[in-house]
Amino acid sequence: MSDLPPPEGVGPDGLDEAPDMTAAELALGVLDGEERAVALRRVLADPDFAREVERWRGHLAPWFDQWPAIKAPDILARIERSLDQAPAAPVASLIAKPRPRSAIWPGVAALSSIAAAALLIVLVTRPLAPLSPPQPAPSVAPLAPTLVASITPEGKGTPVTAVYDKTAGTIRLTEASLTSADHSAELWVIPADGTPHSLGVLRTRGATALTLRPENRQRIAAGAVLAVTVEPVGGSPTGLPTGPVVAKGILSRV
Amino acid sequence: MTDHPLDAPAPSGTTSPEAAARARLVDALVRTGEEDRAAFRDLYALTSAKLFGVCYRICGERQAAEDVLHDVYLTIWRRAGAYDPLRASPITWLATIARNRAIDWQRAQKIRRATPIEDAPPVIDTAPLASETMLQDEASDLLYGCLQGLEARQRDAIRTAFFDGVTYAELAERQSIPLGTMKSWVRRGLAKLKECLEG
Numbered sequence: 330m331s332d333l334p335p336p337e338g339v340g341p342d343g344l345d346e347a348p349d350m351t352a353a354e355l356a357l358g359v360l361d362g363e364e365r366a367v368a369l370r371r372v373l374a375d376p377d378f379a380r381e382v383e384r385w386r387g388h389l390a391p392w393f394d395q396w397p398a399i400k401a402p403d404i405l406a407r408i409e410r411s412l413d414q415a416p417a418a419p420v421a422s423l424i425a426k427p428r429p430r431s432a433i434w435p436g437v438a439a440l441s442s443i444a445a446a447a448l449l450i451v452l453v454t455r456p457l458a459p460l461s462p463p464q465p466a467p468s469v470a471p472l473a474p475t476l477v478a479s480i481t482p483e484g485k486g487t488p489v490t491a492v493y494d495k496t497a498g499t500i501r502l503t504e505a506s507l508t509s510a511d512h513s514a515e516l517w518v519i520p521a522d523g524t525p526h527s528l529g530v531l532r533t534r535g536a537t538a539l540t541l542r543p544e545n546r547q548r549i550a551a552g553a554v555l556a557v558t559v560e561p562v563g564g565s566p567t568g569l570p571t572g573p574v575v576a577k578g579i580l581s582r583v
Numbered sequence: 584m585t586d587h588p589l590d591a592p593a594p595s596g597t598t599s600p601e602a603a604a605r606a607r608l609v610d611a612l613v614r615t616g617e618e619d620r621a622a623f624r625d626l627y628a629l630t631s632a633k634l635f636g637v638c639y640r641i642c643g644e645r646q647a648a649e650d651v652l653h654d655v656y657l658t659i660w661r662r663a664g665a666y667d668p669l670r671a672s673p674i675t676w677l678a679t680i681a682r683n684r685a686i687d688w689q690r691a692q693k694i695r696r697a698t699p700i701e702d703a704p705p706v707i708d709t710a711p712l713a714s715e716t717m718l719q720d721e722a723s724d725l726l727y728g729c730l731q732g733l734e735a736r737q738r739d740a741i742r743t744a745f746f747d748g749v750t751y752a753e754l755a756e757r758q759s760i761p762l763g764t765m766k767s768w769v770r771r772g773l774a775k776l777k778e779c780l781e782g
Contacts, residue, residue, distance in 0.1 A: 348774050353777065354769070357769075358744060358745070358748055358750075360751070361690065389726070390671075390722065392726070393675055393679075394674075394723060396633065397636050398633045400632055401632050401635035402649050405627050405631075407653060408627070408653055408656045408660075411653065412657065560665070561670070562664075562665060563616070564662060564665050566676055566679070566680070567680070567683060568683045569683065
């Protein structure tokens, strides 16, 4: 058997004899660009594939033992300053307030994005002073563009409505019951490049509000996908989805 | 429940320094997950050299590695509550975060590093982190044993990809071989590795 692979034109379509090793390639980190994006989407779509990627991370982990340590700069003070300035960490910033009207959510959310647009009025106007005089003229505080998504469960279940408030940089979600108590439902934004970025972990009960970090705010745009995966309690330890996608939806402008 | 076994007194006489170091690290990480700042500082003291080593090697420059390290510890603070001592060793969990963050940074640069880093700062410690040596022995032996079964060029490419965080394109460029050839080497190497590890 010749060891020499075909000299060129060996594409990802399996022209050569090498089997599909995408999970290992993703764990190893050799994929780039479109191939990486495709593989990351597959992590979201295919639980078996996601487990395979995790298995490979475990296989390669002993190599971390060999990684040389290098005297680190003392940046602990800088890190602590950042922690003090940004209490908006995803898990810590679940500022959702129990909403007395939450009983309206399940029915309305099912009406998808048109209903979401209507809900938006409730959500957006809620913090405003109720007695603002009607001013159709250019407002002193124009509403920033707002995006909504109806995040639909893969199986049965009520869609979760997500509303992004650009001014505040927060995303609000209606009550979701997507996981059991021994897991967390983690929300991801997947922009055009296909790479998921964690936005935080959903509350197990009631609505969730997440304050997004600046880099994630830039990723919230019409057409971007919001997906929810099942993760260990507290969220994915790797920074990438490790569990199956249980719901997803596309952001659109209202 | 924060009732982890580390709080239990270790059986006297059998506690190796490695086990004690590991216990201290797990404890610091678990308490960081409970938003304990003192534990977080302890964790930084115990792990920053290792994680900076990961960041530096992949980022290839000191300032970037420092910025990534900053982000890594913010991520650790936020995610530590999800750490499960029964599922992963602490250093694997921490180093995975560091490696992924550093790779994210490197990919965002869009600049290929065609050569390995030559100006790496002096290594202060090549020994495995003490905490790892005991419990990871079996997994390590398996990985290293299976790697011996690969062709040298397959093994080198996979190893370089892991430690330098580089893509197929960069691997091919470094070896001056066509991209398809590099992919084929690595895929076959990984397939053989899988057979050995899981077979």
